[in-house]
Amino acid sequence: MSPEQSKPTGVNAITASNTTAPTQLLQLNGQSYAYRRFGRGSGLPLLFLQHFTGTLDNWDPAVTDPLAADREVILLDNAGVGRSTGEVPTTIAGMAQHALAFLGGLGIKTCDVLGYSLGGMVALQMVQDRSSTFRRLILVGSAPRGGEDIMHLEKPSLAKRIQDPTNRGYDVLKKIFFTASPASQAAAEAFVGRLSQRKNDLDPASGPNVAGAQMAAFREWEKFSGERFAELRVIRQPALVVNGVNDEMIPIANSLRMSENLANAVLIGYPDAGHGSLFQYPESFTRHAANFLASNSESAAF
Amino acid sequence: MSPEQSKPTGVNAITASNTTAPTQLLQLNGQSYAYRRFGRGSGLPLLFLQHFTGTLDNWDPAVTDPLAADREVILLDNAGVGRSTGEVPTTIAGMAQHALAFLGGLGIKTCDVLGYSLGGMVALQMVQDRSSTFRRLILVGSAPRGGEDIMHLEKPSLAKRIQDPTNRGYDVLKKIFFTASPASQAAAEAFVGRLSQRKNDLDPASGPNVAGAQMAAFREWEKFSGERFAELRVIRQPALVVNGVNDEMIPIANSLRMSENLANAVLIGYPDAGHGSLFQYPESFTRHAANFLASNSESAAF
Numbered sequence: 001m002s003p004e005q006s007k008p009t010g011v012n013a014i015t016a017s018n019t020t021a022p023t024q025l026l027q028l029n030g031q032s033y034a035y036r037r038f039g040r041g042s043g044l045p046l047l048f049l050q051h052f053t054g055t056l057d058n059w060d061p062a063v064t065d066p067l068a069a070d071r072e073v074i075l076l077d078n079a080g081v082g083r084s085t086g087e088v089p090t091t092i093a094g095m096a097q098h099a100l101a102f103l104g105g106l107g108i109k110t111c112d113v114l115g116y117s118l119g120g121m122v123a124l125q126m127v128q129d130r131s132s133t134f135r136r137l138i139l140v141g142s143a144p145r146g147g148e149d150i151m152h153l154e155k156p157s158l159a160k161r162i163q164d165p166t167n168r169g170y171d172v173l174k175k176i177f178f179t180a181s182p183a184s185q186a187a188a189e190a191f192v193g194r195l196s197q198r199k200n201d202l203d204p205a206s207g208p209n210v211a212g213a214q215m216a217a218f219r220e221w222e223k224f225s226g227e228r229f230a231e232l233r234v235i236r237q238p239a240l241v242v243n244g245v246n247d248e249m250i251p252i253a254n255s256l257r258m259s260e261n262l263a264n265a266v267l268i269g270y271p272d273a274g275h276g277s278l279f280q281y282p283e284s285f286t287r288h289a290a291n292f293l294a295s296n297s298e299s300a301a302f
Numbered sequence: 303m304s305p306e307q308s309k310p311t312g313v314n315a316i317t318a319s320n321t322t323a324p325t326q327l328l329q330l331n332g333q334s335y336a337y338r339r340f341g342r343g344s345g346l347p348l349l350f351l352q353h354f355t356g357t358l359d360n361w362d363p364a365v366t367d368p369l370a371a372d373r374e375v376i377l378l379d380n381a382g383v384g385r386s387t388g389e390v391p392t393t394i395a396g397m398a399q400h401a402l403a404f405l406g407g408l409g410i411k412t413c414d415v416l417g418y419s420l421g422g423m424v425a426l427q428m429v430q431d432r433s434s435t436f437r438r439l440i441l442v443g444s445a446p447r448g449g450e451d452i453m454h455l456e457k458p459s460l461a462k463r464i465q466d467p468t469n470r471g472y473d474v475l476k477k478i479f480f481t482a483s484p485a486s487q488a489a490a491e492a493f494v495g496r497l498s499q500r501k502n503d504l505d506p507a508s509g510p511n512v513a514g515a516q517m518a519a520f521r522e523w524e525k526f527s528g529e530r531f532a533e534l535r536v537i538r539q540p541a542l543v544v545n546g547v548n549d550e551m552i553p554i555a556n557s558l559r560m561s562e563n564l565a566n567a568v569l570i571g572y573p574d575a576g577h578g579s580l581f582q583y584p585e586s587f588t589r590h591a592a593n594f595l596a597s598n599s600e601s602a603a604f
Contacts, residue, residue: 266572267572269543
């Protein structure tokens with residue numbers, strides 16, 4: 001990003017970070033939810049909902065921290081993920097119920113939500129289930145119910161990258177969240193470097209049970225009955241829909257369908273970017289997201 | 303737009319306007335090109351290329367003037383349109399030749415270009431023909447060669463709005479550039495009001511000969527040979543691709559194809575917006591466009 005560009009709307013200094021924020025536990029209904037909550041400012045709290053197998057440690061501080069300069073951000077491990085107890089639901093609806101219960105447990109009546117990939121689907125379901133809780137939505141690399149080609153990791157183009165035995169830990173993310181271009185791979189390296197800055201109080205990595213249940217939820221989410229995308233048209237909240245234009249995990253066609261069928265959504269596509277577009281362009285993404293969240297316009301246009 | 307949002311990068315006051323800028327004529331190769339040139343600042347000149355049957359008077363001052371706060375903007379009547387002499391070419395390639403000759407006649411070696419609808423196609427062709435002239439491209443409501451459903455005014459959904467005898471002059475634009483929603487129609491009213499502020503030194507409206515030749519150019523542009531969209535992949539300039547998510551004249555699928563196949567393009571889709579998205583959200587559009595143009599990053603992301 002060039003230095004002459006405008007700053008995010010954020011006027012407060014960054015004083016808290018996902019690199020250092022302590023993990024907290026909320027006890028509720030016999031269940032324990034792991035979360036991190038940091039930042040301050042005049043904005044509504046912003047709930048972050050995470051991608052397939054991701055934990056609290058998979059949130060890039062270059063995305064969370066600038067947004068925490070104007071509001072509290074709340075990162076959640078859904079049930080059965082990271083240090084949250086319970087079973088991983090096998091439906092998006094089940095995950096949405098947990099996340100709504102969690103918000104209730106924190107006493108949060110109104111908030112904004114940023115859902116990434118799987119988390120965007122959970123966000124859409126939460127808005128359908130309890131619309132009045134949500135003011136504005138950010139949906140990144142996600143898909144509507146009835147979307148197409150959602151997380152088919154068995155596709156040859158993805159399978160060969162995931163199964164490469166030289167990929168370990170975060171390294172696999174460099175191959176599947178970014179494109180093969182030198183610029184995208186340089187951004188991937190920087191992203192993994194930022195995740196690796198957190199050294200203590202780490203979540204356990206997700207195992208096959210998390211992956212299996214979440215994959216079942218994707219398969220169920222691809223199904224639809226009745227008029228396709230009809231449930232999107234009743235969502236009136238301003239939405240910002242973001243995707244890499246070369247996303248092979250959840251193709252941008254899904255984001256186009258969301259922006260066409262949501263009543264009030266801006267679509268942004270990032271160049272030379274795959275599933276991890278928000279991590280490839282964190283300065284641009286957080287500038288757009290902050291301006292979108294700062295707006296009180298009835299329109300999503302910002 | 304809410305007042306707390308960030309301003310465009312433009313730091314200079316708006317001192318010139320398409321409402322008042324005089325029309326000039328450039329004599330070149332036995333031809334006369336009508337144009338307006340106004341604004342100042344450190345940015346490269348920005349060439350505006352107009353939509354189907356549009357003249358200099360169809361450029362919304364709410365779009366041209368904020369961009370003229372940081373650079374010269376140059377609005378062109380292509381050959382045979384408005385007060386430019388000559389025949390309207392029946393191909394995009396012919397229009398691109400005229401526009402390149404015009405830039406040469408003004409002595410402009412390097413510039414940015416904003417092409418809207420038909421003008422975006424001409425811009426793409428100009429970049430293919432003389433890449434070194436162009437630094438950054440903005441393509442609004444446009445389509446690549448081989449695009450789909452480009453300006454089929456005979457479609458029932460469009461034909462009934464165009465042929466409504468109660469529509470006169472600019473009023474037809476309210477029906478075809480905007481959606482039927484109250485918010486979009488209010489924006490349409492404001493748009494037409496802004497166009498109507500210019501009272502003198504007006505272009506003649508385009509007649510059937512302009513429409514016929516430009517329509518022939520659309521039909522030729524829909525054809526392709528060889529690998530579809532291959533010519534987009536060699537364009538390296540950063541591009542900003544913009545469309546209304548509900549555009550029936552040139553559907554946003556065309557903008558998606560451009561952003562997927564151009565090497566370096568950001569896509570923005572505007573909510574509840576048809577073909578005239580830039581006129582529906584001029585504050586948002588000019589803020590994004592100004593930030594995009596102000597960037598010197600290698601990436602289109604801004």
